[in-house]
Structures are given as C-alpha cells and as structure tokens.
Amino acid sequence: MEDAVPxxxxxxxxxxxxxxxxxxxxxxxxxxxxxxxxxxxVLIAWFTPTVHDGLHRIVGYGxxxxxxxxxxxxxxxxxxxxxxxxxxxxxxxxxxxxxxxRGITGRYIGLNPAGALMLVVLLLALAISAITGAMSVTVxxxxxxxVEETHAWSSDAVIVLVALHIAGVVLMSILQRENLxxxxxxxxxxxxxxx
Amino acid sequence: MRxxxxxxxxxxxxxxxxxxxxxxxxxxxTKLDKASWKPAGExxxxxxxxxxxxxxxxxxxSCYEVYGVKAGKLYELxxxxxxxxxxxxIAK
Numbered sequence: 048m049e050d051a052v053p054x055x056x057x058x059x060x061x062x063x064x065x066x067x068x069x070x071x072x073x074x075x076x077x078x079x080x081x082x083x084x085x086x087x088x089v090l091i092a093w094f095t096p097t098v099h100d101g102l103h104r105i106v107g108y109g110x111x112x113x114x115x116x117x118x119x120x121x122x123x124x125x126x127x128x129x130x131x132x133x134x135x136x137x138x139x140x141x142x143x144x145x146x147x148x149r150g151i152t153g154r155y156i157g158l159n160p161a162g163a164l165m166l167v168v169l170l171l172a173l174a175i176s177a178i179t180g181a182m183s184v185t186v187x188x189x190x191x192x193x194v195e196e197t198h199a200w201s202s203d204a205v206i207v208l209v210a211l212h213i214a215g216v217v218l219m220s221i222l223q224r225e226n227l228x229x230x231x232x233x234x235x236x237x238x239x240x241x242x
Numbered sequence: 243m244r245x246x247x248x249x250x251x252x253x254x255x256x257x258x259x260x261x262x263x264x265x266x267x268x269x270x271x272t273k274l275d276k277a278s279w280k281p282a283g284e285x286x287x288x289x290x291x292x293x294x295x296x297x298x299x300x301x302x303x304s305c306y307e308v309y310g311v312k313a314g315k316l317y318e319l320x321x322x323x324x325x326x327x328x329x330x331x332i333a334k
Contacts, residue, residue: 190309
C-alpha cells in the first residue's frame with residue numbers, strides 16, 4: 048500500500064519539493080476563475096435586487112455568460128472540467144448519499160457523485176433564475192407574474208443550494224482530511240487520502 | 243495565497259465604492275399610516291391616464307410601484323399612496 052509515486056527513470060532529477068510530487072493538478076485555471084467569479088456574481092446578485100437594479104441586471108447577464116462558458120468548458124476543458132463522467136456520477140449519487148450517513152466517502156479526484164449532483168442542480172437553478180431575470184426586463188414578460196415568481200423562487204433555491212454546497216465541501220474536507228477550498232484555489236489535490 | 247488575499251481586498255473596495263454610486267432603488271413616498279392609503283387601483287388608473295400600458299402594481303416601501311410600458315419601453319412609476327402624486331420614474 049505504501050508504494051511511492053512512480054519516479055522518472057534514468058538520472059534522478061534535482062530533488063523536487065516533496066509537496067509538489069504528492070499533489071496532482073485537478074482543476075484547471077479557467078475552471079477555477081469561473082468558479083470564484085460565479086461565486087462573487089451570485090453574492091452580489093443576492094444583495095442587489097430592487098435597491099441596485101442596474102447592478103443586479105449587469106451581474107445577471109454576467110451569470111448567463113459564465114453559464115454558457117461552463118457548457119463550452121464541459122466539452123473542451125481539461126479532464127476534470129469535462130462533463131463526460133457526469134452521467135455515471137449522477138446515477139451513483141443516491142447510493143453515495145445513502146452511504147454518507149456512515150461516513151463512507153470513497154475517493155474521487157474530481158467531483159464525487161454528491162458533488163456532481165450539486166453541480167447539475169445548482170447550475171440548473173441558477174440558469175432558471177438568470178433567464179427569468181433577463182426575461183423580466185423584456186417588453187413581453189415585464190411585470191408578468193409567473194416570470195417574477197419563478198425568478199424569486201429559483202433565486203432562493205440558488206442560495207439554499209449554495210449553503211448546502213459549502214456545507215458539503217466542509218464536511219468532505221473533514222471526512223477526507225483535505226482542504227477542498229484550497230484545492231479550488233490552487234487547483235491541486237493530494238494524491239493519497241492520508242499522508 | 244497572497245494573490246487571493248489581494249484580490250479579495252481589491253474586490254471589496256470596488257464593491258463598496260460602487261455600492262452607493264449604483265443605488266437606483268426608490269421606496270419613500272409618504273409617512274402616512276398604511277390604513278389611510280388610497281387604493282392601489284387608483285395609482286394604476288393614473289398611470290393609464292398618463293399613457294402607460296399597466297402590467298401590474300405592488301407596494302414598494304411606502305410607494306405604489308406601477309409597472310408600465312410606453313412606446314416599447316419599460317418604466318417603474320412610483321406613486322404616493324397619500325395623494326397619488328408621481329414621486330419617481332425609473333426607465334428600465
């Protein structure tokens with residue numbers, strides 16, 4: 048079990064920093080920028096309706112742009128940004144969540160099944176919120192009740208899901224003893240569960 | 243990590259300065275007690291008389307906020323529930 052990380056054959060290179068050799072690049076730079084920019088925009092959007100309508104609107108268009116980028120990056124991004132594994136992870140999600148009650152987390156380098164489920168549900172809620180928001184400032188849908196109601200409900204759902212997302216990340220960080228927030232900043236994760 | 247900290251600080255500064263500058267909400271129309279307000283329907287009628295197609299109205303702070311469309315443009319009209327005077331107009 049304790050076999051080392053494979054080293055390059057031939058002349059041994061200059062001793063690399065121990066930490067560097069034990070971590071692996073997971074989240075590519077565009078994905079990380081996307082994640083934190085989206086977090087900031089959602090936060091601004093949450094505090095701006097009615098009081099700062101102009102800013103709220105600009106931020107909403109920004110969110111739509113970021114969601115479109117994510118769709119594109121789900122096809123073109125690096126391994127863990129792509130949506131290729133999403134179907135399999137989603138099918139595994141119910142069982143995964145059920146096992147979590149006993150603290151069984153498994154080990155995933157990218158998103159675990161619960162994370163994949165959160166990605167899909169959160170981005171869907173955000174898409175509904177942003178699209179109905181944009182609709183409410185068109186002549187056709189201005190002041191139409193169901194557009195406003197859907198915008199309000201989906202926006203509340205986004206905030207609840209964001210809270211759940213953060214709670215899930217903290218829980219997983221504790222269970223797996225790895226700072227996942229730092230991983231979304233540096234893009235790197237440890238190779239093994241415990242050092 | 244230092245870059246992250248700097249980015250967070252810079253962002254906070256921008257947000258706080260932008261905050262006041264971009265405030266465009268409106269919600270103070272009257273100090274009159276809500277029980278003696280005129281009906282919201284009269285605010286809608288005033289907007290219609292002014293040539294707006296009224297989509298809906300609601301109470302915003304101490305104002306009647308009427309959603310109106312005129313010549314393909316969107317407006318939020320703020321009427322005082324006290325005397326139904328037009329206090330503010332926001333073009334969307």
